[in-house]
Amino acid sequence: MTGTHALLEVKNLHVTLTGDRRRRTVLHRVDLAIPAGAALGLVGESGSGKSLTARTVLGLLPQGARVEGEVRFDGRSLTAMAPAALRGIRSHEIAMVFQDPRAHINPVRTIGDFLTEGLVTTRGVRRAVAEARAAALLGEVGIADGARRLRQRPSELSGGLLQRVMIAAALLTEPRLLLADEPTTALDVTTQAEVMAIIDETRLQRGLAMLFITHDLALAAAVCDRIAVMYAGSVVEELPSGHLSDAEHPYTRALMASRPDLGGPGKKLTAIKGRPLSAFETGPGCAFAPRCPDARDTCTTQHPALLPAGSGQAACHFPHHPRAAAGAAERSTSDA
Numbered sequence: 001m002t003g004t005h006a007l008l009e010v011k012n013l014h015v016t017l018t019g020d021r022r023r024r025t026v027l028h029r030v031d032l033a034i035p036a037g038a039a040l041g042l043v044g045e046s047g048s049g050k051s052l053t054a055r056t057v058l059g060l061l062p063q064g065a066r067v068e069g070e071v072r073f074d075g076r077s078l079t080a081m082a083p084a085a086l087r088g089i090r091s092h093e094i095a096m097v098f099q100d101p102r103a104h105i106n107p108v109r110t111i112g113d114f115l116t117e118g119l120v121t122t123r124g125v126r127r128a129v130a131e132a133r134a135a136a137l138l139g140e141v142g143i144a145d146g147a148r149r150l151r152q153r154p155s156e157l158s159g160g161l162l163q164r165v166m167i168a169a170a171l172l173t174e175p176r177l178l179l180a181d182e183p184t185t186a187l188d189v190t191t192q193a194e195v196m197a198i199i200d201e202t203r204l205q206r207g208l209a210m211l212f213i214t215h216d217l218a219l220a221a222a223v224c225d226r227i228a229v230m231y232a233g234s235v236v237e238e239l240p241s242g243h244l245s246d247a248e249h250p251y252t253r254a255l256m257a258s259r260p261d262l263g264g265p266g267k268k269l270t271a272i273k274g275r276p277l278s279a280f281e282t283g284p285g286c287a288f289a290p291r292c293p294d295a296r297d298t299c300t301t302q303h304p305a306l307l308p309a310g311s312g313q314a315a316c317h318f319p320h321h322p323r324a325a326a327g328a329a330e331r332s333t334s335d336a
């Protein structure tokens with residue numbers, strides 16, 4: 001990761017959940033860091049553990065979850081924090097925008113109630129002041145007639161407008177970190193671009209750090225400084241967005257090759273064969289080995305550690321540019 005002070009640090013995070021009466025690993029030794037004001041894109045196929053990583057940061061895991069490792073925010077350990085203090089961080093310092101805004105807003109209350117409630121009840125701001133601030137923020141996210149919108153109910157707004165309201169709600173408490181989990185996936189293509197531009201602009205204007213979760217490698221590269229690629233509950237590569245074409249891990253390279261806009265002009269598109277595995281389905285070796293065109297014997301028996309490779313880090317015994325030092329295979333982890 002970067003050498004600068006990180007606002008968010010996720011260290012050796014290992015999470016198990018109970019499903020079908022069995023305990024299952026869903027996150028395997030995840031390390032991430034986001035410096036203040038920077039954006040990290042968390043990319044991977046469905047089930048790779050992106051949303052659960054964000055939920056662990058917020059302390060919003062299902063009952064029975066066991067968490068090992070640590071999440072630190074601005075030097076404070078969120079994993080060791082009392083629930084009340086964690087709620088305080090969630091309502092003031094870390095904001096979240098989800099995929100489906102309608103699932104996160106009370107349909108019978110007005111947009112004004114939704115936006116001002118927190119300011120009025122937990123911060124003691126007068127209602128008229130809170131409404132003026134909410135209307136101004138709606139303007140910032142491209143909703144011109146804010147005062148009228150405050151009186152409307154969610155059903156009166158399109159999905160794109162409602163997602164802008166959610167972005168305004170996220171900004172209201174002037175947080176320092178935004179967790180955006182597939183914030184544009186449920187919208188049509190034109191609205192997706194508009195909403196993404198608003199997130200990008202407001203984030204940059206405010207110096208807000210962001211963890212941006214998406215399936216879309218190209219989108220992540222367009223709005224984030226660095227990319228972390230997840231596979232089967234682990235981070236398999238982490239690198240600057242501008243160096244994606246030089247990625248070291250075969251999975252990142254396969255994701256690139258499956259994208260029309262990243263493969264390069266005239267490049268043949270290649271779908272990734274096989275299905276992605278969940279963390280609990282993996283064996284002792286590399287989780288990607290069954291789908292990897294470059295897999296060798298070592299890959300099926302030894303778990304690869306995340307080690308410096310190219311311009312970032314990769315968890316691969318045989319990265320695209322071989323490591324100069326003794327073979328990475330010899331330095332594999334023992335905790336697979």
Ligand SMILES: Nc1ncnc2c1ncn2[C@@H]1O[C@H](COP(=O)(O)OP(=O)(O)OP(=O)(O)O)[C@@H](O)[C@H]1O
Nearest residue numbers: 017018019026045046047048049050051052062278
């Ligand atoms: N409440 C839960 N109980 C048990 N297992 C769960 C629960 N939520 C998620 N999982 C499992 O954890 C793994 C990671 O899920 P997660 O939702 O983090 O993936 P994701 O990368 O965000 O996928 P998507 O892009 O589809 O949202 C999956 O195998 C999923 O089935």
